[in-house]
Structure formats: C-alpha cells, structure tokens
Amino acid sequence: MKFSNEIKVGLTIISATVIFILGVRYFEDLPLFDSTYDLVAEFDNAGGLIGGNIVRVNGVSVGSVKDVYISDTSGKVMVEFHVDPSIPVTEGTYATIAGFDALGVVRMDLVLGPTDAPRIPEGGLVAAATGADLMADLSDKAPGMIEDVNAVVGQLNRVLAETNTLLSTPDSDFRQSLSAARGSVQQIEGLLAAERDRIATILANADSLTSGLNAALGDNGEAVADLIAQMEETMATLNDDLELFHETNSQLNELLEKLNEGEGTLGLLINDPSMYHRMDSTISGLNGLIADFQANPGRYLKEMKIVDMF
Amino acid sequence: MIVVKPTLDIILNPLESLGRFSRLLFHAFGAVSELSIYRKNLWEQMVKIGVDSLPIVTMAAGFSGAVTTVQTAYQLVTPLIPRSIIGAIVVPSMILELGAVVTGFILAGRVGARIAAELGTMRVTEQIDALESMGLNSIGYLIVPRVLAGIVMFPVLYVAACFVGIGGGMLIGDLGGFVPAEEFMKGAREFFQPFDPIFGVIKSLVFGFLITSISCFKGYYTQGGAEGVGRSTTQAAVASCVFLLLADLVLAATLL
Numbered sequence: 001m002k003f004s005n006e007i008k009v010g011l012t013i014i015s016a017t018v019i020f021i022l023g024v025r026y027f028e029d030l031p032l033f034d035s036t037y038d039l040v041a042e043f044d045n046a047g048g049l050i051g052g053n054i055v056r057v058n059g060v061s062v063g064s065v066k067d068v069y070i071s072d073t074s075g076k077v078m079v080e081f082h083v084d085p086s087i088p089v090t091e092g093t094y095a096t097i098a099g100f101d102a103l104g105v106v107r108m109d110l111v112l113g114p115t116d117a118p119r120i121p122e123g124g125l126v127a128a129a130t131g132a133d134l135m136a137d138l139s140d141k142a143p144g145m146i147e148d149v150n151a152v153v154g155q156l157n158r159v160l161a162e163t164n165t166l167l168s169t170p171d172s173d174f175r176q177s178l179s180a181a182r183g184s185v186q187q188i189e190g191l192l193a194a195e196r197d198r199i200a201t202i203l204a205n206a207d208s209l210t211s212g213l214n215a216a217l218g219d220n221g222e223a224v225a226d227l228i229a230q231m232e233e234t235m236a237t238l239n240d241d242l243e244l245f246h247e248t249n250s251q252l253n254e255l256l257e258k259l260n261e262g263e264g265t266l267g268l269l270i271n272d273p274s275m276y277h278r279m280d281s282t283i284s285g286l287n288g289l290i291a292d293f294q295a296n297p298g299r300y301l302k303e304m305k306i307v308d309m310f
Numbered sequence: 311m312i313v314v315k316p317t318l319d320i321i322l323n324p325l326e327s328l329g330r331f332s333r334l335l336f337h338a339f340g341a342v343s344e345l346s347i348y349r350k351n352l353w354e355q356m357v358k359i360g361v362d363s364l365p366i367v368t369m370a371a372g373f374s375g376a377v378t379t380v381q382t383a384y385q386l387v388t389p390l391i392p393r394s395i396i397g398a399i400v401v402p403s404m405i406l407e408l409g410a411v412v413t414g415f416i417l418a419g420r421v422g423a424r425i426a427a428e429l430g431t432m433r434v435t436e437q438i439d440a441l442e443s444m445g446l447n448s449i450g451y452l453i454v455p456r457v458l459a460g461i462v463m464f465p466v467l468y469v470a471a472c473f474v475g476i477g478g479g480m481l482i483g484d485l486g487g488f489v490p491a492e493e494f495m496k497g498a499r500e501f502f503q504p505f506d507p508i509f510g511v512i513k514s515l516v517f518g519f520l521i522t523s524i525s526c527f528k529g530y531y532t533q534g535g536a537e538g539v540g541r542s543t544t545q546a547a548v549a550s551c552v553f554l555l556l557a558d559l560v561l562a563a564t565l566l
Binding site: 009020023024050051064 | 357463502505
C-alpha cells in the first residue's frame with residue numbers, strides 16, 4: 001500500500017507534535033493527559049528554587065515549579081507551581097523550600113493541611129513557611145562563625161610560626177632531638193644491617209624452638225598432662241612435708257631455748273662451766289698420773305705383781 | 311590598484327553574496343502568495359527533506375545520546391555526585407544542543423547537497439530558463455517549497471532526534487550499568503527547564519531555514535557546467551554548516 005506524500009508528512013508532523021507535548025509534560029512532572037492544578041506560594045527567600053524543580057509531598061514527587069519571580073507589588077518571591085490534581089491541597093497546607101542550593105538540588109515541599117478542610121482553589125495562594133534553607137541558616141550564623149574562624153586561624157598562624165621558628169633554628173631543642181633521634185635510628189639501622197644474619201638466625205632458631213615446642217605439646221600432650229599432674233602431687237606432698245618440717249623446727253626452737261636457758265641436764269652441761277673445770281682438773285690429774293706411771297712404772301708394777309699373783 | 315583589488319574583493323564578495331541572497335529571499339517571500347499553485351511541489355519536498363531523513367537523523371541522534379551518556383558516566387568519577395546527574399546532563403545536552411545540531415549537520419550534508427545539486431543542474435542545463443520562459447516563477451516553484459519544507463520539517467526531525475537520542479542515552483545507561491533508567495529520568499526531570507525544548511524548536515526552525523535557503527542560493531546561482539554544480543554542492547554543504555554553527559552561537563547568546 002502506497003501512502004500519498006500528504007499522508008506521510010501529516011503523520012510525521014502529528015507524531016512529532018504529540019511526542020513534543022507529551023515529552024515536555026513528562027519532563028515538567030505534569031500528568032501526561034490530565035489537567036493540572038496550578039497554585040502560587042509567596043516566599044521571602046527562594047533559596048535557589050528555579051522553574052522545573054520538583055514539588056514533593058511527604059517525599060513523593062507530585063509536580064513541579066513552573067516559574068519563580070519577584071512580585072512587583074510586595075517585592076516577595078512568587079513561586080508558581082503545579083501539582084497532580086488528585087493531591088488534596090487543602091486550607092492549612094504550607095510550602096517550604098528544601099534542598100541544598102550549592103548542589104543545585106532545591107525542591108519545594110508541601111505539608112498538606114487537614115483532609116477534611118476545603119481545597120485551595122485553582123491558582124490560590126499556599127502559605128509559605130521558612131524552610132530548612134541550609135544556606136540561609138549558614139548566612140545568618142556566618143558573622144559569628146567568621147569571628148570564630150578568624151580567631152582559630154590566628155591561633156593556628158601563631159602555632160605555625162612558632163613551629164617554623166622551632167624548625168628553622170638550627171640549635172633548638174626540637175632540632176637537636178630530631179637529629180639525635182635520626183642518629184639513633186641510623187645506628188639502629190646500621191646495627192640491623194650488620195647483624196642481619198644473626199638476627200635471621202635467632203629468629204629461625206626461635207621459630208624452630210617454638211615449632212618444636214608446639215610439636216612436642218601436640219604429640220605428647222597426654223604425657224605432659226601426666227607430668228603436670230605428677231608434679232602437682234609432688235608439690236602437695238612437699239607441702240605436707242614442709243608443714244611437718246615447720247612443726248619440727250618449732251619444737252627444735254623450743255628445745256634450743258630450753259638449752260640456752262640451762263634447763264635440764266643437757267642445758268646444765270652446756271651452760272654450767274664448773275663441770276668442765278672439774279673434768280679439766282681430773283684430766284690434768286690423769287695426765288700427771290700417766291706421766292708418773294711412765295716415769296716410775298715400778299711403783300705401780302708392784303701392785304700389778306700382786307694382782308698377777310691372784 | 312593591483313594590490314587593492316583582491317583586498318577589496320575579500321570584503322566586497324561576501325557583501326555581494328549577502329545582497330544576492332537577500333534579493334533571492336525577497337523574491338521567494340513575494341512568491342509565497344503563489345504557494346497554492348506549487349502545493350504539490352511542497353508536499354514532495356517535505357517528504358524528501360523531512361520524512362526521508364528520519365532514519366539517518368534518528369540513527370545519528372540515538373548514537374550521540376548513547377555516547378554522551380557513556381562519556382558523562384566516564385567523567386563522573388567522584389562518588390559525591392549522584393548518578394542521576396548523568397540524566398540531568400544528557401537530556402538538556404540533547405534538547406539544547408545535540409538534537410538540533412546533529413540533525414543540522416546531517417541535513418546540511420543530505421538535504422543541502424541534494425538541493426544545491428538539483429538546482430545547479432537545472433541551472434546549467436537551462437531548465438530554470440525554460441521554466442521562466444513558460445511563464446512560471448522559478449523562485450516560487452523551486453525555492454519556496456524547499457525552504458518552507460525545511461522550516462516545517464526541521465523541528466519535526468529535531469523532536470524525533472531528541473526522542474531517540476534521550477531514549478538511546480537512557481537505554482545505554484541502563485544496559486551498560488552506568489545509571490538505571492529511572493534514575494536517569496529522575497535527574498532529567500529534576501533539572502528540566504520548560505524553555506529548553508522551546509529554544510530547541512526555535513533553533514531547529516532557524517537551522518531549517520538556513521540550510522535550505524543557503525543551499526537553494528548556491529544551487530540557483532550555479533555557473534560553469536558540471537564543475538560548477540560540484541562546486542555549488544560543496545559550497546552549499548560547507549556554508550550551511552558554518553552558518554549553522556554561527557547561528558547556534560548567536561541564538562544561545564541571545565536567548566539563553
């Protein structure tokens with residue numbers, strides 16, 4: 001079937017027109033086929049809002065800003081916007097400008113009024129509330145902040161200057177500490193370099209030791225446990241013995257005390273010198289007797305002979 | 311005098327061309343009233359300039375939209391910027407610039423060259439003189455339908471280019487994993503300016519007029535046989551592109 005030129009052209013133009021209108025409505029956040037519901041809000045500060053920005057209700061996009069201009073009469077910012085006609089924009093609804101201007105994502109938020117209140121008529125004015133305009137808040141607080149920042153920057157400058165002096169003076173403590181530290185580090189490095197082989201050996205030894213220990217513990221775990229149990233037993237016995245020893249010791253102490261005080265036979269023996277003296281004189285007497293016996297045995301042998309006779 | 315003449319020619323030749331161009335346009339607009347006589351010719355030109363150009367224009371626009379998306383995604387390396395920004399960059403680029411300019415360049419090559427070659431051949435084979443001798447207004451018969459077809463059909467091609475270009479960008483963004491289609495459109499809608507497509511249509515009207523009128527002018531005043539036709543064809547395509555870029559800048563500077 002062959003179409004005439006007129007039909008071809010007409011079809012193309014109509015398709016393009018439809019695509020154009022629907023496309024623009026789509027990008028403007030307008031419903032593609034329904035009529036729109038136009039409203040106006042009056043702000044002191046638009047906060048960077050421009051035509052095309054989104055209008056949201058509870059975070060849902062419901063329309064877009066049509067135009068933003070300064071009113072000739074009041075000098076305030078008038079924001080014309082349209083929303084989906086199904087949204088109940090009732091009396092008591094108010095609009096805020098939200099988002100962050102510096103990132104270019106400014107939007108208008110509508111907080112809807114009570115659902116049973118009458119609807120705001122087409123083209124009606126929606127009350128505006130000062131929104132969370134971050135930049136405006138920042139601007140309000142800016143003078144104080146700038147003073148603080150100035151003070152901080154001044155202090156920072158002083159600190160930096162002092163640090164600079166400290167760093168630039170060749171014989172400052174800091175420089176000396178640094179150079180000493182550098183020297184130490186160099187020495188340590190030298191040592192490490194020189195002893196690298198030994199350190200490696202030590203580490204290898206430690207490694208083999210721990211691994212050996214590991215292996216021993218792993219393989220002979222039960223034996224080690226037995227050993228420990230036996231050791232514990234021994235220690236317990238040793239403890240008992242020590243207690244006994246302690247007792248014995250105290251008794252011995254008592255005995256020694258008595259001895260010291262000269263109580264009893266042994267005490268007297270130790271403490272009384274008279275016995276010694278007597279023994280000494282007896283021994284010396286005995287010595288004299290032996291000497292006499294050796295010198296004059298006859299004197300005594302006579303007696304012996306008598307004895308022999310019996 | 312020998313030195314002065316070439317210098318003067320540099321200034322005078324463009325002025326002379328502008329004068330002849332204006333005269334041609336003046337005659338053409340004077341002949342608009344006779345359009346009803348040449349209506350059949352207008353429909354034919356609309357099909358040739360508009361409908362027949364749709365495949366190449368949409369293909370080029372689709373690719374430029376896709377490439378813009380890929381390259382924007384490539385350039386967006388910081389995680390601070392949401393990926394929806396890709397849509398906010400590609401769609402306005404397409405609507406404001408690429409849709410009209412890519413279409414313009416393609417039409418300068420496809421339509422401009424054809425018009426200049428057609429009219430040039432008619433001129434050198436004295437067909438135009440024949441038309442005149444038969445009592446037909448050659449400007450009304452040959453030029454007005456072409457220029458009008460350009461003015462009417464160029465915005466149509468522009469809309470098609472934008473539609474396919476944005477679709478191509480969105481598709482490649484989604485398939486290539488750069489940005490999901492929904493996020494792409496969210497970004498585009500967030501930064502959409504209602505004036506952008508109107509500006510695009512104004513641009514395409516101007517481009518349509520420039521390309522067809524310049525090509526008609528070059529073709530209508532062809533001189534020197536087959537070689538002259540070739541020269542006119544080349545000049546038509548080159549001049550169309552140059553004036554298209556110039557008009558692009560002037561329009562952006564004045565209207566945006």
